[in-house]
Amino acid sequence: MSIDVSIEAAVLEALRAEPRIPHPAEIAVASEDDAATLRGTVGSFSQRRAAVKAARSVEGVHYVYDDLFVRLMDAAQRSDAELRGMALQTIAWDTDAPADLIDVKVESGWVTLRGMVSWQFQSDAAYEDVANLFGVIGITNDIRVVNP
Numbered sequence: 443m444s445i446d447v448s449i450e451a452a453v454l455e456a457l458r459a460e461p462r463i464p465h466p467a468e469i470a471v472a473s474e475d476d477a478a479t480l481r482g483t484v485g486s487f488s489q490r491r492a493a494v495k496a497a498r499s500v501e502g503v504h505y506v507y508d509d510l511f512v513r514l515m516d517a518a519q520r521s522d523a524e525l526r527g528m529a530l531q532t533i534a535w536d537t538d539a540p541a542d543l544i545d546v547k548v549e550s551g552w553v554t555l556r557g558m559v560s561w562q563f564q565s566d567a568a569y570e571d572v573a574n575l576f577g578v579i580g581i582t583n584d585i586r587v588v589n590p
Contacts, residue, residue: 483511484511526553560589561589
């Protein structure tokens with residue numbers, strides 16, 4: 443096990459270059475072997491996903507451990523009922539996500555998707571739909587794929 447300072451520097455540079463991350467200095471990066479760990483606070487779930495994607499794009503990084511915390515500003519917070527309604531509606535609008543087979547639970551901004559679908563792309567579509575909603579701090583995808 444060895445710490446790779448060059449990978450840490452490259453990940454930090456990738457975070458600074460990512461326009462969806464307004465405060466990259468609030469993210470700490472540690473590297474060991476071919477893994478990068480991200481720690482800190484970001485302002486939205488989409489920023490968290492962008493940070494992980496940026497770290498994965500760095501040559502030599504094969505694993506990214508996401509220890510980022512999402513802290514929404516007061517204006518960004520929505521009630522769980524409002525988020526659930528938005529999630530259900532967004533999934534219903536997506537032709538790739540079978541809305542009648544997917545249920546949504548929200549607790550303190552954390553969304554849990556449940557259900558059974560026939561294809562992985564259907565589960566992925568529902569996840570992507572919810573991941574882009576303003577006010578979501580995290581997602582658990584418990585949608586099971588059961589091929590016919």
